[in-house]
Amino acid sequence: MPDLLAAALAHAARGWHVFPLRPDDKRPAFPDHTANDCTGRDPRCRAGHTGWEQRATCDPDRIHRAWSTRPYGIGIACGPSGLVVVDLDVPKHPDDTPPPDWAGACDGWAVFATLADRHGTPIDPFDGFGPDAGPRTGIDATYTVSTGSGGTHLYYRHPATGPALRNTTGDRGGLGWKVDTRAHGGYVVAAGCTVAGRPYTVALDVDPAPLPTWLAGLLTPAPRPARQAAAVSLPADRHSRYLAAAIRRQVAHLAAAPDGQRNHALFTSAVALGQLAAGGALTDDDVTAVLEPVALSIGLRHAEIARTIASGLRVGARQPRRLNDIREAA
Numbered sequence: 001m002p003d004l005l006a007a008a009l010a011h012a013a014r015g016w017h018v019f020p021l022r023p024d025d026k027r028p029a030f031p032d033h034t035a036n037d038c039t040g041r042d043p044r045c046r047a048g049h050t051g052w053e054q055r056a057t058c059d060p061d062r063i064h065r066a067w068s069t070r071p072y073g074i075g076i077a078c079g080p081s082g083l084v085v086v087d088l089d090v091p092k093h094p095d096d097t098p099p100p101d102w103a104g105a106c107d108g109w110a111v112f113a114t115l116a117d118r119h120g121t122p123i124d125p126f127d128g129f130g131p132d133a134g135p136r137t138g139i140d141a142t143y144t145v146s147t148g149s150g151g152t153h154l155y156y157r158h159p160a161t162g163p164a165l166r167n168t169t170g171d172r173g174g175l176g177w178k179v180d181t182r183a184h185g186g187y188v189v190a191a192g193c194t195v196a197g198r199p200y201t202v203a204l205d206v207d208p209a210p211l212p213t214w215l216a217g218l219l220t221p222a223p224r225p226a227r228q229a230a231a232v233s234l235p236a237d238r239h240s241r242y243l244a245a246a247i248r249r250q251v252a253h254l255a256a257a258p259d260g261q262r263n264h265a266l267f268t269s270a271v272a273l274g275q276l277a278a279g280g281a282l283t284d285d286d287v288t289a290v291l292e293p294v295a296l297s298i299g300l301r302h303a304e305i306a307r308t309i310a311s312g313l314r315v316g317a318r319q320p321r322r323l324n325d326i327r328e329a330a
Contacts, residue, residue: 005067007192008074012063017056017080019187020066021073024194028052028187029072038311049267049311052187053077073193078158079184079259084165084211084219086154087147087180087188088112098177108151108170108178115175119214140209145191148198151178153188156211164259165219166299175218183219184259221299242323243281247273247290254294263308266295270309274316281323284313 008018020029031042031051038049056077057063066072078085088108091097098105105111116123143155158165165183168174175181182188189195191202211219250269257265273287288309295305 004071004074004193005064007190008063008067009060010192011074011076011190012058012060015058015081016083016190017058017077018063018190019052019056019075019077020070021075021189021193023071023073024197025073026189026195028075029070030055034307038315040315049264051263053079053185054261054264056080056187073195074190075187076190078182078186078188079164082158083183083208084156084158085182085186085188086112086156086175086215087151087182088154089147089151089170089178089180090149091178092149102177105177108176111170111176111179115179115218116212116214119212121212121214140212141204141206142209143206144202144204145188146201146203147189148195148200152203153200155208156215157208158183159211159216162216163220164299165216166221168219181219243276246276251290251294254291255298257298259299262295262298262300263304266291266300266305266308267312267315270312271316274313275319275321276316276323277313278317278320279322281321287313 011018021027022029031038031045031049033039033042034049038045040046042050044050044055052075056075076083076085088111090107098111102111102114105114113123145153145155147153165181167183167186168181170177170179189200191200193200250272254262254265254269269291270287273282273290274284276282277284277287288306291309292305295308296302300308
């Protein structure tokens with residue numbers, strides 16, 4: 001534990017937000033439930049589900065408390081830390097071979113080297129980032145970790161301008177075979193801990209370099225069309241003005257949510273409107289119709305949106321708000 005505590009403090013001293021992983025495992029230690037299963041009994045979930053990204057911290061006191069109790073692994077939350085980590089993996093078994101468009105590549109390093117070469121910054125996939133690699137290869141050396149599986153993590157600084165970059169996977173429209181990236185909404189296992197008994201170690205201890213411009217261009221998502229909340233039918237009575245204002249308030253709350261807090265904002269808006277739905281002023285379909293387009297426009301994904309709204313509706317249903325009661329209280 002002293003070594004893990006020291007490693008966690010060292011990562012936090014770089015400004016990287018850390019959180020506990022299960023000992024010798026990649027999975028977060030906290031929370032021990034998903035947003036869909038959140039009951040609110042966890043003290044940090046009383047105002048809505050709080051996931052590992054929101055719990056990640058640089059606070060030495062919190063880090064001391066956590067890593068003094070168990071030999072937790074160390075996760076680094078990339079979004080809050082301002083990092084984009086390129087994960088260069090290796091084949092896991094003899095049948096793990098590249099698809100036709102990457103035929104001849106032996107691992108993620110080879111694919112990454114090919115991409116770099118195509119964009120005018122050739123690197124040697126077998127050399128990696130040695131102390132003198134930057135000037136020789138045309139790509140800056142950066143903080144590098146050797147993973148427990150034999151792969152490599154390249155840490156880069158997230159661009160200061162432009163859209164927030166998200167995670168990508170090589171087999172789902174990402175950069176290429178065995179090349180994944182972790183950014184907002186993602187985390188990596190930090191150097192100084194183990195997974196299944198295999199250590200993650202620092203291969204090159206330098207500050208993260210800026211994300212190469214060509215790489216940022218490949219990772220930048222296409223602009224999303226602006227979306228407006230769908231119109232819902234409101235009762236033609238004295239309550240309609242209050243109900244319309246409540247909807248506008250939650251839509252504005254969601255639209256203004258900063259990156260890293262958008263799923264939480266969607267959850268809290270779904271809870272608030274879910275209370276009105278439970279009181280009979282709206283339907284669950286109305287809540288989805290209002291919130292889903294806005295959630296899509298700020299970068300959340302369909303499956304994530306559906307789960308979060310469903311969870312918020314369940315929580316909101318525990319405390320119904322009836323418009324008659326609200327008006328009488330006012």
